Amino acid sequence: MKRTARPRLKPLQRSFYLRPTLKVARDLLGKRIVRRRGRKILIGKIVEVEAYRGSIDPASHAYRGKTKRNAVMFGEGGHLYVYFTYGMHFCSNIVTGKKGIGEAVLIRAVEPLAGLEEMKKNRNLKTFRWNKKMLQELTSGPARFCRAFGIARIDNGADLLGQSIFLVPGDRVPSRLIRRTSRIGIRNGTEKRWRFFIKDNRWVSHAG
DNA sequence: TAGTTGATCGTCT
DNA sequence: GACGATCAACTAA
Numbered sequence: 113m114k115r116t117a118r119p120r121l122k123p124l125q126r127s128f129y130l131r132p133t134l135k136v137a138r139d140l141l142g143k144r145i146v147r148r149r150g151r152k153i154l155i156g157k158i159v160e161v162e163a164y165r166g167s168i169d170p171a172s173h174a175y176r177g178k179t180k181r182n183a184v185m186f187g188e189g190g191h192l193y194v195y196f197t198y199g200m201h202f203c204s205n206i207v208t209g210k211k212g213i214g215e216a217v218l219i220r221a222v223e224p225l226a227g228l229e230e231m232k233k234n235r236n237l238k239t240f241r242w243n244k245k246m247l248q249e250l251t252s253g254p255a256r257f258c259r260a261f262g263i264a265r266i267d268n269g270a271d272l273l274g275q276s277i278f279l280v281p282g283d284r285v286p287s288r289l290i291r292r293t294s295r296i297g298i299r300n301g302t303e304k305r306w307r308f309f310i311k312d313n314r315w316v317s318h319a320g
Numbered sequence: 321t322a323g324t325t326g327a328t329c330g331t332c333t
Numbered sequence: 334g335a336c337g338a339t340c341a342a343c344t345a346a
Contacts, residue, residue: 162338171338181331198339199328205338218338237341255339297338 121146123278129189133208133215136189137163138308140206140217141290142283144225147261148276152230154261156222156251157282160309160316162295164205166214171301174214184269186214192277194258194268201255204263206272206279220296220307222251223315224260231260253317285310 124143129136140158147154164172166185173182173195184193185207193205193216205216224231224247231250251257258264263277272278295307296318309316 164338173338176332179332195338196330197337199330199337201328201339203338220338249341253339259340295338299337 121278121280123273123280126188126190126273128279129206129208129272130210131208133163133165133217134306136206136208137161137217137306138290140219140279141308141310142285144280144282145219145222145261146278146280147227147263149262152227154227154230155225156257156261157225158219158221158279159223159313160219160221161307162218162220163208163306163308164216164218165306169301169304171295171298171304172214172216174216178214182214185216186212187269190272192263192267192270192272194263194265194270196265197255202258202264203254204258204267218254219257220254221309221315221317222257223313224251230262234260234262248314252315256317 140161143158145156145158164174166172166174169175174185178186181195184191187207188211189208191207193207194202196202203218205218207216209215235250249256251260267277270277289311291309291311292305293307294302294305
């Protein structure tokens, strides 16, 4: 049996995550997030993110200091902070910066690239029909992305340089295609324009 | 298509 | 005891 050549999945280095949070947030656009579970591989292109910045950001979970819940945020950059919200949803953040800082980038939406059938299974919607709208709603929103990629509490603290979840380079998104707005679904810190997304991408969760 | 509401629970006050 | 970095089902039109 002959092995077909596969594109090499070389994860981003730790140094990528240790840079300033807003830079990391912007640079995450266009990157591929890869979820590997057994033989199954799910890949999505990151199209929408929001930065949350510890002690200077009242909207951040880390604003009031370290607790049991947000401890991962205060760890070293390049780990996954997964939290539970609204009684039923999980959201994923990519921790940035050095240990003790408490900053992270929320993944709000990805464009599904590989493993669509598995994502569809994970979403398990009652009325799921495979039309254009449903395709878009598959991964458009932080909790939808988590569900589609099978990310849950157990993944909190996962090292993005490990085997289970990691990022690889993708498109270099030109700055003319990047939009920057205030963040969504928060009450405090709304003046900060720390949401970044790719212009005209169908999977962006909220019209810019 | 827009607007409203019910679901559901860990975390912090 | 209140509420949240949300979503999906439902309603009206």
